[in-house]
């Protein structure tokens with residue numbers, strides 16, 4: 309398949325993503341099989357939607373799904389550092405539920421550390437996190453995900469749900485975006 313003209317190179321191929329999804333879904337199946345609670349996969353919109361869709365097809369234990377939307381990014385490739393909840397959960401009692409937050413990528417760590425605290429305050433039985441990608445070099449707050457697909461270097465990436473300015477989400481691979489696209 310021809311590379312998108314704005315992509316410098318493929319960082320995680322479709323095939324590699326497929327094996328990450330299989331590995332993580334097997335870990336999740338194993339870890340939650342005997343919990344005895346409801347199990348909620350919580351997709352963080354919009355970037356995690358493709359990863360979540362693939363994961364839920366491979367997980368074999370019963371799952372519920374829900375969605376939240378938060379913003380930490382200003383325009384472009386820089387984080388604003390403030391978290392705003394744009395779409396919230398509408399259930400009030402989570403005491404019978406294990407929540408697994410599904411994220412596309414961890415950068416500063418602010419989004420997930422905020423969300424974990426927020427969902428614990430809502431009384432969830434447990435709150436864990438799963439990310440496709442992690443850029444540990446970029447961390448501003450101490451945060452380690454429970455499940456991680458791949459650690460990547462500090463590059464701005466797009467595809468498989470991840471965007472730049474709402475573009476490139478539908479690419480089937482994760483690629484490094486050419487700097488000329490955002491350094492104008």
Ligand code: IMP
Pocket residue numbers: 355380381387411412413414415416417418419420463464465466470471472
């Ligand atoms: P954090 O709160 O700084 O960890 O931000 C995580 C969020 O920033 C992710 O959910 C993405 O929406 C966005 N983000 C961080 N790095 C990238 C990237 O390389 N490409 C696209 N989005 C990114």
Ligand code: MG
Pocket residue numbers: 352353354355356412413
């Ligand atoms: Mg995101």
